[in-house]
Amino acid sequence: MESKQVPSSIKNRALVEKRRDQMIQGAVSLFREKGFHKTTTREIAKASGFSIGTLYEYIRTKEDVLFLVCDSIYEQVNVRMKEVVIASVPGETPLEEAVRAYFHLMDELQEEVIVLYQEVKALPKEAKSYILEKEREMVGMLEEVISHSLPDMPPGKVAVIANNIFVEGQMWGFRRWILQRSFSLEEYIDHQVNVLLYGVSEHQSFTKSKEE
Amino acid sequence: MESKQVPSSIKNRALVEKRRDQMIQGAVSLFREKGFHKTTTREIAKASGFSIGTLYEYIRTKEDVLFLVCDSIYEQVNVRMKEVVIASVPGETPLEEAVRAYFHLMDELQEEVIVLYQEVKALPKEAKSYILEKEREMVGMLEEVISHSLPDMPPGKVAVIANNIFVEGQMWGFRRWILQRSFSLEEYIDHQVNVLLYGVSEHQSFTKSKEE
Amino acid sequence: MESKQVPSSIKNRALVEKRRDQMIQGAVSLFREKGFHKTTTREIAKASGFSIGTLYEYIRTKEDVLFLVCDSIYEQVNVRMKEVVIASVPGETPLEEAVRAYFHLMDELQEEVIVLYQEVKALPKEAKSYILEKEREMVGMLEEVISHSLPDMPPGKVAVIANNIFVEGQMWGFRRWILQRSFSLEEYIDHQVNVLLYGVSEHQSFTKSKEE
Amino acid sequence: MESKQVPSSIKNRALVEKRRDQMIQGAVSLFREKGFHKTTTREIAKASGFSIGTLYEYIRTKEDVLFLVCDSIYEQVNVRMKEVVIASVPGETPLEEAVRAYFHLMDELQEEVIVLYQEVKALPKEAKSYILEKEREMVGMLEEVISHSLPDMPPGKVAVIANNIFVEGQMWGFRRWILQRSFSLEEYIDHQVNVLLYGVSEHQSFTKSKEE
DNA sequence: TATGAATGAGCGTTCATTCAT
DNA sequence: CATGAATGAACGCTCATTCAT
Structure with a gap:
């Protein structure tokens, strides 16, 4: 392409x-x-x-190489994400499945994502906007999955959660020096899914702050 | 110092x-x-x-400047975090308070944190380790707050949540181009706290995946 | 050719x-x-x-192109000049006619002459000699016209005048930024012809330097 | 300077x-x-x-060097020309003296003038204008000398003659390959002065074109 | 201590030229 | 004959670093 x-x-x-x-x-x-x-x-x-x-x-220009690299990575990620999203729709637990698939994808594309993460800022202005637009698209996909699964959730919360998932997926590669020392991919995903589903509530003597 | x-x-x-x-x-x-x-x-x-x-x-070396800058920023952040942690301990809802304080801190130190985030990788190896050690310390502080508040939570989940909080705090500045367009700081914090406490569970017809 | x-x-x-x-x-x-x-x-x-x-x-070689261009321009100029010279011989005032024709030619071929003027120096040695030989030919034609019209003029003066005419013709194009702002082609030619014929003598209370 | x-x-x-x-x-x-x-x-x-x-x-910029070179040459030439012009005013035959001095100057600064002549066009636009302005100044000085000596001469003719002198002086160096083979400097100057004063008229059976 | 002129390795980029197809 | 992809020497320029004053 x-x-x-x-x-x-x-x-x-x-x-x-x-x-x-x-x-x-x-x-x-x-x-x-x-x-x-x-x-x-x-x-x-x-x-x-x-x-x-x-x-x-x-x-x-040298920067063209960077652009080409970033563009290609996002292209890959987006294509793969679309597959994931589409595949997840008919499932029983579409959100969880999608999240798991996304984390696996991020694991697979670790190297590329790290590059993306660190170097996008070096892009000239226009190219940067172009790339960030693609990022927005990706977050958008996650938002769709979420609000599809949980139609009652207010859009603000949807947006924040989508952002969190997006970022945490990237962090698996980006912060590997700390995360991959402590967890296998599956462990990490399990924890993230658990946190996503219940937050801290499982372990709370039920939620002082809410009771007030 | x-x-x-x-x-x-x-x-x-x-x-x-x-x-x-x-x-x-x-x-x-x-x-x-x-x-x-x-x-x-x-x-x-x-x-x-x-x-x-x-x-x-x-x-x-020019890299020494970068090191000095990174070191100084982390020093600031750590000092401020310690205050927060200490201040939060006696409170009623220590975790929530600490998280809110941390997000406010990240808002305040946005510029510095962005620098930190983007440039640490340019540090020579040894200096990088030194700086990353400080990062670990910070995450450690968050872990302490969490496991203090929720002594039952398994350490793996604690670590993941601490990492999440740490990262999402930074993202408020780092992804400002997307987040700060949609949310005020308080809105963002409210959402993050809510997600942290309950995850998605509030909006679920209670949790297919768990029921199984 | x-x-x-x-x-x-x-x-x-x-x-x-x-x-x-x-x-x-x-x-x-x-x-x-x-x-x-x-x-x-x-x-x-x-x-x-x-x-x-x-x-x-x-x-x-790229320089071959330059040579071809220079050669072709001189060829054009020489051919046209020959026509002028031949045509002028039978006239009553052959010198003046030839000079006028030459200036018109230079006006017509302005662009080409400027190229010639500015780029000949970039030619490799041998090619330069070849081209300069053609220039000498052209000046030679002018000399012929002059000494034909004015058989008494000593050859040194003939050579200098031929050179002057040659150069001033080129200057009409080359120094257009100053000349073509002040004069139309005809005005310029009229002045040049007048100067050529009488020099400054028309305006002198007859010529101190000569009287001594 | x-x-x-x-x-x-x-x-x-x-x-x-x-x-x-x-x-x-x-x-x-x-x-x-x-x-x-x-x-x-x-x-x-x-x-x-x-x-x-x-x-x-x-x-x-490399072009700055060229500018500096051109500027310095014109500065030299202008300064020297001013001396010549001033010195020539009280003389008996000021125009002839000035012309002779100018040709001597051009002989002395041959190398520099050739550079000037060939490379000005390579200057970036603004710098070129600046330099050409200095050239106009020089021609202006020659015009002054001429019209001082010959107050009756119409300004158009003055301008053309000043241009001619200016150019022919430069040509002594620029066309050295042809001129300096045939003439010593003094011979060349003598011829030029003679042509300037009388044109072709000395050798004419008095001037068909004028008689009409 | 503080200065700033000097250095040159090394960078991004260009472009005349070649040669397999 | 015509093409155009490939080449790499060479260019203009930058900037971290040094060191005499």
Whole structure:
């Protein structure tokens, strides 16, 4: 799915897509390793399997690489999320299923998500808006799932919960240095689902603050 | 509280502390504005009120500035958190109070927290560990508050909830572009507290998944 | 008139000439607009109506294009000048007529002459000599016209005057930013002819320096 | 006379002037040799006697060097011309004296003038206007001398003659490959003065075109 | 202690040229 | 003959760091 946002001087569309895929592949792991700023264009070219000159036939700017990377990751995530959402609808416990699927997805795409998380801010303004729009879309999907399952919930709470799920999913990768030391993925998910469903209420001698 | 992590060639301890305070002050807003990588040492020197030569009398490396900044922010946050925790202990609803206080703190220190969040990864390895240790401390404080209030909760769930609170507090600033458009701080806190206490359960025709 | 100076890998003579004409056409306006150095070979190819690969079938070097352009311009100018010279011989005031015709020619070929003037220096040594030889030819024609009309004039003065005419004609285009703001072409020519014929003498209380 | 047109990051004014003088000195001969475009900033730095980093402490852009060079040359020429003009006023044959002095000046500053002539066009728009303004000034000085000496001459003719003198002076250097092969400086000047004073009229069986 | 001029490795980017198709 | 994707040397410029004063 070649991005029309970034012009290339190569005419052959299929080739552009192929080369950009190589590029994204190469760049993601570099960005993950050392961050966008410490990665040089020459390194990107090398990791992509072509020369610096060739790299610049397919982009205009180093930032274009970042955009391509971010765009591609969100594309993946969104596509996968859609599958999850659709698949979850007929289920008995659609929300829980969707959340579990989302966390699994975040586990799978850890590296990519970390890049996304850390480097979006380095994007030039317009590109950033474009990417953040996609993020909103994703949160939107989660909101839909939630309000589908729980039609009585007020929209504000829906929004906050969707945001929380979204963020906590990302944190599994982003804060792996602390989380993945203590939990397996399944344990983490179980806990998150439990918290999501009941909060703290299970363990409360029933809820002073509410009683007042 | 002069950091012993970063050596200076100046002997006068008090002076070192003073200059570093100037430096941190100047650097934070620059880092917030343009990020660590796009901020030059000259800019830092200028914003600190002294020359580039002087800057390098008090640090060895540009990364030292980042470290100093991160360290100072965490110091602030930790100190403030301790106050909160201590103050909250005798209260009737200690957890809720502590959470509310924490969110207010995160609101107040938004700028600083964003810097922290985005730039820690640029720290050299050792410095990063040092800073992340402080983060663990903070999460630890939240864990303490939780398990104090809810002694029955299993430690795994405590850890996950502490992490969630910690992260969501930061997100108030970090994802302000989406959150602060929809909610006032108080609304956001109310929602988060509600979610924390009850999760989704309030709105459920009581909990298919649990019944099974 | 295909230049033997620049070899081509294409055998078909007629084709070579055709392609080179396209090339020259395209290149002149580009050179005029942005100068030789700031014009890229890709731009030349595009303006010529074929691909970069094809361009290089007809030249060896970017400088070859410049040579071809300069050569072609001088060819045009020389051909036109010859017509002028021949036509002027039978006239009553051959010098004046020739000068007027020359200035009109320079007006017509302004763009080309500016390119010539500004870019010849970028030619590699040998090519430059070749082109400058053509310039000498042109000046030679002017000398002929002059000494034909004024057989008594010593050759040194003839040479200087020929040079002056040559240069002032070019200046009409080259210094258009100052000259064409103050004069129409005819006014300029009238003045130049007047100066050429009488110098300053018309306005002098006859010529101190000569009387001594 | 440090140019305020080009900012420097060095504070010490005297030093800026000194370094820029080195720079101009180094750059002129490089530009003369290979032209502005084929001269690299590293070469300029080297020829100036300092590192590339230092070079860029005193300019922002390669084009700034060109501007500085052009500006300095015109400054020299203008200053020297003013001396000439002033000195010539009380003389008996002020115009001739001024012209002779101007040609001598152009001979002396040959290299510089060639650079000026060939590279002004490479200047960015605003800088070009600034420089061309100085050129107009110079032509203006010549106009003054002429109309002072010959008050009856119509201003149009004055302007054309001033332009001619200005250009022919420059051509002594610019077209040296043809002129300096045939003439010594004094011969060239003598011829030019003669042409200026009498044009072609000395050698004419008195002036068909005028008689009509 | 404080200064700021000097340094040069290294960056992002361009573009003339080649050559397989 | 024509194409255009690929190449990489070379460019202009930046900026963290040093060190003489």
